[in-house]
Amino acid sequence: MKKRTKSESAPTGSARKRVVILGLVPVDALDVIGPAEVFGLASRMHKGETAPYSLELISSGSDVHLESETGIGLRGHRTLDEERRASLPIDTLIVASGMSSPEQLDPRAIDWIKTRAKNVRRVCSICVGAFALAEAGLLDGRRATTHWSAAQRLADRYPKVQVEPNPIWVKDGNVYTSAGISSGIDLALSLVGEDLGNEFALELAKYLVLFLRRPGGQAQFSVALRAQQGLGPTLDGLRHWINEHLNTEMTVEMLADVAATSVRTLVRLFQRELKTTPAKYVEDVRLEAVCRALELGGRSLETIARRCGYQSVDVLRRAFVRRLGVTPKEYAQRFAIESKLA
Template sequence: MTVLVFPGVRLLDVTGPIEVFATADEFGGRYRVRLVSPDGADVVTAAGTGLSVDLPAAQVSYDSDVVVVPGGPEWPSLIKDDALLDAVRALDARSRRTVSICTGAFLLAAAGLLDGRRATTHWRFADQLALRYPTVTVEPDALFVRDGHVMTSAGVSSGIDLSLALVEEHLGAETARTVARDMVVFMQRPGGQSQFSVRTRTPYVRQEALRQVLDAVAGNPSANHTVAAMARRAGVSSRHITRLFHDELGTTPARYVEEIRQEAAQALLELGDDPMATVARRTGFGSPESLRRAFVRNLGITPGAYRARFRTTVSRDAADAGSHPPEAT
């Protein structure tokens, strides 16, 4: 595996994939990681950490199973760096699989490697990628996209998702699951970049009574959270609590409760094998049918299909993934 680094590269874009492949080596992998830079000089990352480089990109004389192109916060200037883009093209020519992490997609696009392909990048920059490179079909909500021999990933942690998918290609799903368990990460997070935690994307609310209600829902999704129960908890009328949800959160009490319960159900499905009746009861849905309706309505898949997706890194839109030999350079 060859990782292209440069001054100002984002540290986790580099170390995340490396850690996945290093962990895979503990379970039968034979990855050899080399860091290269356009001129062979050591680099300082955006975080201020120095990275020791093995050789200049131009001196790479071996074929790589994987070439990783990370991103960096100064990507607008990086896409104008001819030496860096030349290095991207040269490494791609010697690789079986070229992948980008986060804003590294801009480097692939600027080098012409994404022309006519589907791709993704961090959600904050997806519109800019589509605007700058109209020949690229940008999928802003994807965690990673596989098109031919090129793979692109979203935010920095999605580089881990992508790397696990590559381990599955090389060593099989069971080894990838073992690596994921060892690193305490998911095999694949079904759904896209927009599926952040309900609580983390909930805006700050000014009303103390509403904050107490929200904490109670998140703390025990299976409890009684009817409008009347929430109103009693807040010490206000049902009409007033409904108005607070609308004014402060832009949603209804029932919708918010369902989102919290669904998130709790997703966590149980991702991490365990409890019967659907147990999952439904523990998360407040009451019955497997209510659980199923919520998943189909909000995610477009059944709870069983959701759980199954955590048995492999392969997503529905990544069916073109090929297999590669387990030894990677």
């Protein structure tokens, strides 16, 4: 087995932060292992005299063995009852579960999450672990995300939560929520970046052989893919026209004319088939086209803005930051094959 080496660029530090992953059984094993590997690797690669993190897995069940939805078991450090009695300080609390867990939330675990959240620096959820945070009232009035297949269910069940189904992870105050599986790794890398610096987090991503380190604003899946699923002929034809005319100034009246329908009917079709408005759909398609152009590289931001229908670079930059939380330049630096964007 290859010996792990310490990063030459990793920052030094002496604070040891206790990271607790609470597994609500049955868990999705990757929702636990992904973030755990990031924090564990951070401690192994850190060059300071004291590892930055102590990592513990807590089982919500009656013993330390966590049942997973794959049938492969995990072993925790202690049970929730034992953790409750120990009452040790927690820096970062991460709640992980499985797809069936939202239908069988343990009231004792929810009460514990609600109580402990008052005294931790960060509270996080992986995938549908967001249901536990919502049940504990921690997401009331906050933006949050979860796996795209459960986003509507989360919104319906907890109307006080501002559910955003697209981002791979969302930060609102000291509460972080993420989508499924691999996004838990992205969130954990971001948390390490907050603590130890972005350069160190990128070193971790490189060691984990991740092709990309994704910011939270990244979409769970593409607008184009979502728009292909179950569309009627009117919107299916219109989406092709939109994709081919991104450099054109589009109004809802123009789109209605292209679709040979009334504005009212068009708005109703978008709400029924795509759960969005015509204007927001056009912006989503344009921003996705900008992202693809930035990833491929070789074009100036002025050219990209013009081809994707933005009146100026400033307009594009404001829309980009509002939706993705990073500037086009920062996005290109993270994702472009070869970034030379000014």
